[in-house]
Structures are given as C-alpha cells and as structure tokens.
Amino acid sequence: MPSTTQTIEAHFSHFQRLLALEAEAEKEIAIREAQRNVSSEAEASGTLLHTLVIREEDSGFGGRSILTLGKRNQNLSLPWTRLNVGTPILMYEERSNSKKEDLQSWRGIVTRLHRDTIQIAIDTWLDSESEAPTFRLEKAGDEISRQRMRQAMEVASAARNSRLADLRDILLGLSPACYQTTSYFAPFNNGLNPSQVEAVRFALSAEDLAILHGPPGTGKTTTLVELIRQLVHRGQRVLAVAPSHMGVDNLLEQLLASGEKALRLGHPARVLPGNRSVSLDEQVENHPEMKLVQKLMREARQLYGQADRYTRAKPEPGSRKELRMEAKQLNAEARKIERQITKRILDNAQIVCATATGLDDTMIRELHFDWCVFDEASQGIEPAVWIPLQYADRLVLAGDPYQLPPTVVSRPAAAQGLQMSMMERLIGTLEHHTSRLLTVQYRMHQDIMAFSGNEFYGGRLTADGSVAQHLLRDLPGLCEEIITETVLEFVDTAGASYDEKVDPNGESRFNEQEAQLVVRKVNALLDTGLSSSQLAVISPYGAQVRLLRSLLPDPLLEIDSVDGFQGREKEAVIVSLVRSNPENEIGFLEDIRRMNVAMTRARRKLIVIGDSATITIHPFYQRMVTYFEAAGAYRSVWEEY
Numbered sequence: 278m279p280s281t282t283q284t285i286e287a288h289f290s291h292f293q294r295l296l297a298l299e300a301e302a303e304k305e306i307a308i309r310e311a312q313r314n315v316s317s318e319a320e321a322s323g324t325l326l327h328t329l330v331i332r333e334e335d336s337g338f339g340g341r342s343i344l345t346l347g348k349r350n351q352n353l354s355l356p357w358t359r360l361n362v363g364t365p366i367l368m369y370e371e372r373s374n375s376k377k378e379d380l381q382s383w384r385g386i387v388t389r390l391h392r393d394t395i396q397i398a399i400d401t402w403l404d405s406e407s408e409a410p411t412f413r414l415e416k417a418g419d420e421i422s423r424q425r426m427r428q429a430m431e432v433a434s435a436a437r438n439s440r441l442a443d444l445r446d447i448l449l450g451l452s453p454a455c456y457q458t459t460s461y462f463a464p465f466n467n468g469l470n471p472s473q474v475e476a477v478r479f480a481l482s483a484e485d486l487a488i489l490h491g492p493p494g495t496g497k498t499t500t501l502v503e504l505i506r507q508l509v510h511r512g513q514r515v516l517a518v519a520p521s522h523m524g525v526d527n528l529l530e531q532l533l534a535s536g537e538k539a540l541r542l543g544h545p546a547r548v549l550p551g552n553r554s555v556s557l558d559e560q561v562e563n564h565p566e567m568k569l570v571q572k573l574m575r576e577a578r579q580l581y582g583q584a585d586r587y588t589r590a591k592p593e594p595g596s597r598k599e600l601r602m603e604a605k606q607l608n609a610e611a612r613k614i615e616r617q618i619t620k621r622i623l624d625n626a627q628i629v630c631a632t633a634t635g636l637d638d639t640m641i642r643e644l645h646f647d648w649c650v651f652d653e654a655s656q657g658i659e660p661a662v663w664i665p666l667q668y669a670d671r672l673v674l675a676g677d678p679y680q681l682p683p684t685v686v687s688r689p690a691a692a693q694g695l696q697m698s699m700m701e702r703l704i705g706t707l708e709h710h711t712s713r714l715l716t717v718q719y720r721m722h723q724d725i726m727a728f729s730g731n732e733f734y735g736g737r738l739t740a741d742g743s744v745a746q747h748l749l750r751d752l753p754g755l756c757e758e759i760i761t762e763t764v765l766e767f768v769d770t771a772g773a774s775y776d777e778k779v780d781p782n783g784e785s786r787f788n789e790q791e792a793q794l795v796v797r798k799v800n801a802l803l804d805t806g807l808s809s810s811q812l813a814v815i816s817p818y819g820a821q822v823r824l825l826r827s828l829l830p831d832p833l834l835e836i837d838s839v840d841g842f843q844g845r846e847k848e849a850v851i852v853s854l855v856r857s858n859p860e861n862e863i864g865f866l867e868d869i870r871r872m873n874v875a876m877t878r879a880r881r882k883l884i885v886i887g888d889s890a891t892i893t894i895h896p897f898y899q900r901m902v903t904y905f906e907a908a909g910a911y912r913s914v915w916e917e918y
Contacts, residue, residue: 281451288449289434292660295687295695296423302687303418324359327371327413332394334403336574342403344368344385346412347394354393360416362387363522363547366397367417370410384417388546398546422634426660433663440670447485448672448699454711455484465506465535466499470741472716473500479713480504480673488703488712489675492734493877494720494846501652501675502531509537509627513647518633518665520657520683522547523844528652529555529630540622542631542640557622564618573611580604633661636668644668651675656843658683659699674700679733680874681843717741720846722748724764725883728904729873732897749849749881755806765883765910767902768794770857771890773914777857785820786864788855791886792824794917795853798884799829802849809833813847815875817866818855825853839875850879854887861894869897 279287326346333345347355360366364387383403389396395414436442446452459482464474473496480487481504491497505515517532517539519525525541526549532539533555541548541556548556561567580600623629623644633651649669651662655676666672678701685691704712716737718726723740730738749761775790795814802812814829814836816822825836835847852875856863865871876883885905892898905911 281446284451285434285445285449289430291694292430293427295690295693296427296660298687298690298693299685299695300418300420300423302690306686325413325415326355326358326360326395327411329395329412329414330409331403331412334578336571336578341398341400343388343396343398344403345389345394345396346414349411351393355391355395358390358395360387360390360395360414362390363544365417365419366414368397368399369413369415371413384421386544386546388544398544419634422661425634425636425638425664426658428638429663429667430660432667441666444485444666444670444672448703450706454486454707456482456710457484458482462507464503465510466503469500469503470496470717472714473503476500476713476715477504477507481507483671483673485671486703486711487671487673488700488707489673490677490704490712490714491675492677492715492718492738493680493729493874494718494726495715495738496717496719497675497677497715498528498531498652500715501528501650501673502535502537504673505532505628505650506535506537508648514645515628516646516649516665516669517628517630517652518636518649519652520633520661521653522549522632522635524653524656525630525632526552527844532628532630537628538626539628539630540626542629542637543635557619560622561615561618564622566614566618570611570614570618573607573614577604577607577611580607633657633664636664638667641668645670647671648673653844654700655680655698656683657698658685658695659697659702662699674703676700678704679870681840681870682868684840719744720880721877722746722764722881724908725876725879728901729877732869732900733873744880747881749802749805749807752807752811752848752881756804758805760801761805761807761882763910764881765905765908766885766912767905767910768798768884768886768912768914768917769889769902770794770886770914771888775857775888775914777855780820786818786855787820787824788853788857789824791853791855791857792821792828794886794914795825795851796828797917798851798886799834802851802882807849810835811848812850813837813842813845813878814851814853815839815842815878816853816855817871817875821853821855839871842878843874846878846880848880849882849884850875851884852876852886854885854892857888857891861891863892863895863898866892866898867895869895872897872901 328348329346330349331344332347335343366385366387368383368385370381383399383401385397385399387395388398433441433445436445447454459478462478462481476489477500480489489497489500505517508515517528519528522543529539529541529552539555541552545553545556545558553559580603623641646669648671649665650673652675654674655678678698682696683698685696714737717739719741721740721744723745726738726740730736748764749755750757755761770791775788777786777788780787799812799814803809809831810833812834814825816825817839819838822836822838829836854866856866889902893902
C-alpha cells in the first residue's frame with residue numbers, strides 16, 4: 278500500500294502530465310493555424326494581423342507599454358480579426374529573411390479595437406533597433422496560467438507542517454474535514470430561502486472545506502455574497518475567485534451592489550467596464566502619488582526619444598547609450614514608487630476578487646486570507662484550484678458539476694481526468710456532510726425545471742412561487758395564443774430526411790432543414806409580440822450556430838452554442854440538436870450535462886427540435902422524449918406544415 282507521501286506525489290505528478298498533454302494539444306492547434314496562414318491570405322483566418330506600425334505609444338500601470346497599431350497607410354482599415362479586447366497576443370517585429378523563432382517578441386493583451394487601429398498592452402518597454410519597424414500580432418496561448426498551475430502544484434506537493442499541507446491532505450482524502458457547531462446568524466439579505474440560509478450557516482461552520490452545490494437558477498451567487506458579507510463583518514479576509522473573468526465580475530457586481538468594498542485584480546481589458554473603478558489598475562492610477570510616477574515616465578520617454586532621434590550632427594560616442602541608461606533609471610524609480618502604492622492598496626483590501634490563474638505570486642505572495650471562495654468551481658480544472666490555496670486557510674467550492682465541465686482541448690488529458698473539476702471529484706468521493714444543495718430555483722416554470730430536476734438533482738428542486746406557473750402570455754404586450762400559453766414543445770424530425778451534414782473543415786455539424794424550422798419557430802414567437810432580446814437560439818454545434826446567424830441576422834437575437842450560453846437565461850429558448858443520421862451517432866450529445874444546460878436556460882418557453890430516431894439510442898434522450906410526450910408537448914415535424 279503506497280505511503281501518504283507517495284499518494285501525494287502520484288496525484289500531482291499525474292496532473293503535471295495532463296497539463297503537459299494539454300500544452301502539446303494547444304501547440305498542435307497553433308501549428309495548424311499557422312499552416313493556414315502561410316499564404317498571401319495570411320490574415321483571413323482572423324488569428325493574426327501583420328505589417329502594422331505603431332501610431333501611438335503611452336505607459337500604463339505596472340510599467341506596461343500601451344501601443345496603438347495600424348496599417349502604414351492610415352486610410353486602410355484593419356481586416357476582420359478574432360483578436361478581440363482581452364485576447365492574449367504575441368507581438369513580433371517583422372524582419373525579412375528571419376525565422377519566426379529568431380524574431381524579437383513581446384507578450385500582451387488587446388485593450389481596444391477600432392476600425393483602423395488595434396491597441397495592446399505589453400508588460401515591458403518596447404525597444405527596437407530598427408528605424409521603421411513593422412509588427413505582427415498573433416493570438417497566443419495562455420502559458421503564464423499554465424506555469425502558475427504547475428508551480429502551485431509543486432508548492433502544494435512539497436508542503437509540510439503548514440496550513441496548505443493540512444488542506445491538501447483533506448482535499449486528497451487523506452484527512453477528514455472538520456466542522457464546528459454554528460448557532461443561528463442574522464442574514465443581511467432577508468430574502469434568502471431556507472436552503473440558502475442553511476448553506477451559509479454550513480459554510481460558516483467549516484474549519485477547512487465547504488462545498489455549495491447550486492443547480493440552475495437557485496441563487497448560488499446570491500448565497501455566496503451573503504457568505505462573504507458574513508465573513509467580512511466578522512473581521513475576516515476573503516479571496517474570491519472564479520475560472521473566468523465573467524464569473525469574477527458577476528460575483529463582484531453583486532458584492533458592490535450589496536454595499537461591500539472589494540478590489541478587482543486582473544488586466545483592465547478583461548474587467549467589465551462597470552467594475553474598472555474598483556480594479557487595482559485604476560486604484561493605483563488614481564492614487565495621488567501617481568503624479569510623480571507619471572512625471573518620471575514622461576521624462577523617460579523623452580530621453581528614449583532623444584536617443585532614437587537622428588540628427589545631421591554626429592552624436593558624441595556613447596551619448597545614446599547614456600540617454601537610454603538614464604531613461605531606464607527613471608523608469609526603475611517610477612516602478613519602485615508604483616509597487617509601493619500597489620502594496621498599500623492590496624494590504625488594505627478585505628475582499629480581493631480575481632481569476633484563479635490571474636493571481637500573480639510576485640504581487641500577492643505576502644497577502645494572507647482567512648477564506649478562499651471559489652465560484653463556478655465546477656468549470657475550472659483542478660490544477661487551477663491549487664493557486665489560490667497558497668494564500669488562504671479555508672476553501673469554499675461553489676458550482677454545479679451537472680452543468681458543463683471545464684474546457685480541455687486534449688482528448689487524452691480529458692479522458693485521464695483533467696476535465697473533472699476538483700468539486701466534481703470531491704462530491705463523488707467525500708462524505709455527504711461536506712456539501713449542501715440549494716433547492717429552490719427562481720428562473721424556470723416548474724414544467725421546464727422538472728425533467729432536469731429529476732434527472733440530475735434527485736427530484737429535490739422546487740420552483741419558487743414567483744416563477745412556478747409563469748407563461749409567455751403574462752409578459753406585457755404579448756398575444757394570447759397556443760404558443761404563449763404552453764410551456765414545452767418537442768418537435769420530432771424523425772422520418773423527414775432532415776439529414777445532418779459535416780462542415781467543410783470537418784470539425785462540426787449542421788442541419789439545414791432543421792435550421793429552417795428554427796427560423797419558422799423564431800418568427801412565430803416574434804409575431805406574438807415577443808422581443809428579439811427576450812429570445813435565444815442554442816445549438817450544441819458551432820456550424821449550426823453559424824448557419825442560424827446567417828439566416829437570422831437580427832443583432833438583438835442571441836444565437837450561441839451551449840457552452841457560450843452557460844450561466845445565461847431568456848424568456849424563451851429554442852434548442853436545435855442537429856444530429857440526424859442512420860448510424861444513430863450523437864457525438865458529444867452523449868455528455869448529457871450539455872443538455873442539462875441547454876434545457877435550463879428558458880424561463881417561460883422551451884422548444885427542442887431533434888430527430889428522436891437518432892438521439893433516443895441514448896437512454897437519457899429516450900426519457901426526455903417520454904417526458905415531453907407525458908406533458909402533452911410532443912409534436913411531429915409533419916404537424917408543422
């Protein structure tokens with residue numbers, strides 16, 4: 278039987294290998310993209326922009342250089358690009374007859390995008406020897422995040438006689454989690470239901486670990502805000518994290534709305550505009566002492582400009598080097614003052630919000646938190662959880678392992694466990710007393726809720742009275758018709774030759790006839806007076822999403838993949854399943870969590886379109902079709918004509 282040390286080492290070695298597989302898979306994808314970009318149509322894929330010149334240069338927090346780039350001909354617009362605000366990029370200085378690996382490069386983030394310019398922030402000073410350099414921007418992998426995960430696991434594996442070692446042993450099942458008896462507490466939010474109150478009480482009792490399981494629409498974020506407020510008003514410090522910037526900002530917005538003060542870490546380009554006033558960057562930028570920093574940075578830029586400026590008179594030997602050296606010294610002094618300001622702001626923050634992989638050890642290594650609250654924990658891979666655990670004494674994991682798992686591009690890594698979140702693993706291995714389930718949902722009509730509630734949550738969910746019976750016809754301005762008075766509809770395309778097709782790249786599926794049926798259903802709903810903004814169309818397949826967007830170009834109508842719509846809701850939702858083939862192949866529809874997400878986005882009306890002859894090869898979809906039949910909501914496609 279392996280020793281405790283061997284068990285620990287084996288666990289982390291396994292995840293280090295899986296991260297390596299994921300890195301290799303991302304590299305292969307990048308190579309394929311690069312091969313597509315070799316032709317004269319290099320920018321057509323949208324993953325790069327080339328032959329750019331610097332139009333403007335400025336400085337930002339942390340010594341970043343803010344560069345605005347565009348084509349040399351200022352009358353030219355930039356081509357269509359996938360490089361959006363927040364996209365990590367690599368910037369290369371282009372030189373003829375030079376291999377890519379020999380080119381000087383800088384890592385950065387896209388901060389702004391206009392018709393003819395793109396603005397980026399790079400972490401170092403741009404220093405080029407060329408007189409008139411041109412640059413190329415390429416979408417980059419997030420190697421920094423992966424390195425942080427690797428380092429955090431190394432630290433956790435090596436921990437001895439420390440709080441991190443205690444938490445690690447509990448999370449690996451080597452020691453039990455402990456709880457204290459917690460008496461009644463007075464909620465700040467009087468609207469909490471009993472299961473939410475119990476979840477907060479339970480988390481407050483945790484000495485080590487608490488898991489809060491929040492099914493769709495059950496107010497998980499509301500519950501976490503109450504928990505954080507209780508902790509803060511007990512004088513404790515909280516590190517609130519999530520896998521995505523959107524998840525962090527959603528939690529932060531509710532914290533701010535409740536009157537709490539919080540500090541948001543993360544690149545400004547990745548922070549929602551409404552939250553930027555509490556971001557570390559803006560807090561530092563608006564600090565009174567930053568006027569001196571800005572003065573030093575301006576002087577440094579002027580010296581760099583003098584060093585690079587060509588004059589008719591030959592400069593004194595070494596004068597350019599001296600100017601650059603003086604500029605670097607001024608820059609270093611500015612950075613020192615900036616770091617001091619940053620430290621004071623961080624030291625005074627009682628709630629710090631960030632993505633788990635966005636935590637920079639060089640910035641927060643001296644900070645200590647009583648709690649780490651990890652929201653959307655079921656959407657993050659396990660290695661990411663070990664990053665914030667380096668700084669906290671207790672851990673709260675909140676999420677829903679029955680919705681979509683973390684995104685993993687390496688199939689071998691996913692199959693070997695990288696796609697299983699720590700939350701999912703712990704719910705499957707630890708005793709029931711480590712978690713609490715939120716049981717009242719505030720989104721869906723009870724008939725929309727019931728199927729997923731029985732399939733995934735043991736029939737323990739109930740619909741709050743405010744939503745249990747609501748219908749489309751109850752919305753102002755809508756007609757009273759059958760489509761607005763009924764809640765569910767399954768349109769069965771079996772036998773109608775609605776055959777799926779493979780898209781030209783062979784990476785997705787689409788179904789033209791089914792898409793046309795979706796268009797008719799969309800128009801029928803809009804004809805009742807429903808606004809485009811109250812309706813969404815969801816499909817598991819990207820090719821179908823693209824086809825539907827071309828058929829339904831209304832900018833207010835959201836058409837997206839299941840993955841893109843997780844965490845969202847609309848009054849009415851149409852789901853296009855796409856798969857229809859004689860082999861009864863359903864592809865990644867086999868991951869029924871995807872269907873759980875798709876079916877729980879609708880508040881008042883859910884329409885599912887699919888081929889029962891294909892999908893019911895899987896027992897889950899057989900039960901789903903049976904549920905629609907029992908509810909009187911089954912329709913054959915022939916009834917649509």
